[in-house]
Every structure is written in structure tokens, then in C-alpha cells.
Amino acid sequence: MFNMFEGTAISKETIDLSGWDVIYVTNFRQMFKDTPNYKTNLCWNVSVLARTTDMFENSDSCFDKKCVKDHQIEDANCGFSGAASILAGRSDVFGVIGLTGVVGLLSILLF
Numbered sequence: 001m002f003n004m005f006e007g008t009a010i011s012k013e014t015i016d017l018s019g020w021d022v023i024y025v026t027n028f029r030q031m032f033k034d035t036p037n038y039k040t041n042l043c044w045n046v047s048v049l050a051r052t053t054d055m056f057e058n059s060d061s062c063f064d065k066k067c068v069k070d071h072q073i074e075d076a077n078c079g080f081s082g083a084a085s086i087l088a089g090r091s092d093v094f095g096v097i098g099l100t101g102v103v104g105l106l107s108i109l110l111f
Contacts (some may be wrong), residue, residue, distance in 0.1 A: 002027045009035040020044065026031045028052045028076075032059040043067040 001022075008034075022028075025043045032038055033054055043064040046052065055076040056062050062078035 001025055001033045002029045004031050005031070005035055005038070006030050006033045010035050012040045017042065022050075023047060026050050028055045030054045030057065031042055032061055035059045035061070046072060048072070049072060062087045 012070050018040075024047070026047065026049065028046070029051050030053070034057070038061040041062055041064040044067060044090060045067050046063070050072070052068075052072045052075045054065075057077045058077075063076060065073060095097055
């Protein structure tokens with residue numbers, strides 16, 4: 001499903017993806033990248049081996065945290081408010097993201 005909906009005007013009203021059986025899909029990379037109108041939290045049964053890198057980059061969607069493993073949410077790069085709502089209450093994830101961001105910024109400024 002690599003880049004399947006990237007840059008499209010897909011929305012929750014135009015297509016219902018909640019019932020999709022994706023257990024055998026291995027590549028979700030950038031599937032919803034740049035789809036700001038798609039605002040939902042998917043509860044898919046995603047294989048732990050599936051690639052979810054940047055799946056929700058620049059999108060207002062994400063996985064429902066009850067449905068996937070933590071590393072899949074982090075890899076998916078949930079975009080706008082989706083990341084905040086999905087990861088709410090997860091200080092461990094925000095701590096890692098915050099520390100990584102600070103280290104990255106310092107490395108850019110200092111090197």
C-alpha cells in the first residue's frame with residue numbers, strides 16, 4: 001500500500017477504511033502522507049513486521065494506540081493533532097521525541 005493515498009483529497013466521508021483486512025500487508029510506507037483531510041484513528045490489525053515508516057506524515061490521522069505496537073505508532077510519523085491525541089498520556093514517548101529533537105537541533109547548530 002506504499003503511497004496509496006499520498007497527496008489525495010481522501011477524507012473519512014469519502015471512503016471508510018475501518019473494515020479493511022490488512023494483516024498480510026507488509027508495506028504501509030507513506031500511505032496517508034500529505035492527506036490533511038483524512039482525520040481518523042485506524043484500528044487495523046497490522047503485522048508487527050509491516051513497514052509503517054511515515055505512514056501518516058503531514059496527515060491528521062494515526063493508529064489507535066490500542067490496536068498496534070508502540071514502535072508502529074512512532075514509525076508512522078503521525079502528523080498534526082493525530083499524534084497528540086494518540087500519544088496523549090505517553091510521557092515516555094514524548095520524552096524520547098523531545099530528547100531526540102534537542103540532540104538533533106544541537107548537532108545541526110554546533111556542527
